[in-house]
Amino acid sequence: MHADTARQTISRSPLVLEGLVKNFGGVTAVAGVDLEVASREVVGVIGPNGSGKSTLFNLIAGMLPMDEGRVWLDGKEVTGQPAWRIARAGLARTFQIPSLFDNISVHDNLMAAAVESGDWKRAPHRAKETMEMLEISHVADNLASELSGGQQKLLEFGRVCMRDPSVILLDEATAGVHPNIRRIMLEAIRRVRDSGATFLVIEHDMEMVREICDRIVVMDAGQVVAEGSFDEIADNIEVQKAYLGRQV
Ligand SMILES: Nc1ncnc2c1ncn2[C@@H]1O[C@H](COP(=O)(O)OP(=O)(O)OP(=O)(O)O)[C@@H](O)[C@H]1O
Numbered sequence: 001m002h003a004d005t006a007r008q009t010i011s012r013s014p015l016v017l018e019g020l021v022k023n024f025g026g027v028t029a030v031a032g033v034d035l036e037v038a039s040r041e042v043v044g045v046i047g048p049n050g051s052g053k054s055t056l057f058n059l060i061a062g063m064l065p066m067d068e069g070r071v072w073l074d075g076k077e078v079t080g081q082p083a084w085r086i087a088r089a090g091l092a093r094t095f096q097i098p099s100l101f102d103n104i105s106v107h108d109n110l111m112a113a114a115v116e117s118g119d120w121k122r123a124p125h126r127a128k129e130t131m132e133m134l135e136i137s138h139v140a141d142n143l144a145s146e147l148s149g150g151q152q153k154l155l156e157f158g159r160v161c162m163r164d165p166s167v168i169l170l171d172e173a174t175a176g177v178h179p180n181i182r183r184i185m186l187e188a189i190r191r192v193r194d195s196g197a198t199f200l201v202i203e204h205d206m207e208m209v210r211e212i213c214d215r216i217v218v219m220d221a222g223q224v225v226a227e228g229s230f231d232e233i234a235d236n237i238e239v240q241k242a243y244l245g246r247q248v
Helices: 003-010 053-060 083-088 106-117 123-133 149-162 179-194 206-212 230-235 237-244
Strands: 015-024 027-037 042-046 068-073 091-093 167-171 198-202 215-220 223-228
Touching: 015 053, 027 053, 027 068, 027 198, 027 223, 042 053, 042 206, 053 068, 053 167, 053 198, 083 091, 106 123, 106 149, 123 149, 149 179, 179 198, 179 206, 198 206, 215 230, 223 230
Parallel strands: 042 198, 042 215, 091 167, 167 198
Antiparallel strands: 015 027, 015 068, 215 223
16 A cells, blocks of 8 residues: 555544645745644644744644645645635634634624534534633623733634634633633633544643643754653753743
8 A cells, every 4th residue: 555545544643744844935934844643632832933833833724835745634634725625624723813803792703603614503502602611601792802812812712612623723822811811711622622622732831731731742943853741841841941942
């Protein structure tokens, strides 16, 4: 059997990356990343500014064309497909700055997300459940633009949940939020993971990484330079600091 065919039939992991490469002119932002994320695993991606984390997410989500490499979602190859098709195949993501419909209500932002899942019948019930899980029911009728920054991050995660994705990419889900919002987000991530989702998270907050990540991948200059549990990476932290520089 051809090796590529073997990969497609053997790995049913929710997310598989093979040899991803992205160049921007003379800068190699992602320099050959291989990664396999198991079902219900939460994998943290850490590394200094400019190490390629956001570019990696954009490649996986189909928001940037890759120069080399292949991506599989739930055993199905999605390499080169447009972002909407990859989303439909079961991938959802959040952004560092939440991407919401500012001028409609919190409730309607969740309902709008259900359009993509095509599950209208259960959408009102799911919206109610999602708002309860994220403790935003009391602002259901507020415009998204009226929420605090932290509540907007919760709402963005809620919109992801409404689509019931198989794989969720979270980009700094708790950066700069109030500790109470952080707690709500952490509990929600655990619940969504327990109900079957798989996570890849970019995170600068090492406490958050320690609390939710089963495995951590360290990137530097576009490559994975270390991988392991929090303790394994923490043991290695002095080495990491040499190139992680500013924030780990
Ligand atoms: N659209 C672009 N055009 C040119 N260069 C880019 C572009 N996007 C990213 N880069 C470069 O690619 C490299 C990786 O950037 P990327 O944003 O992926 O890193 P990062 O790890 O996400 O950083 P941060 O933690 O600051 O978000 C950097 O050198 C960056 O300047």
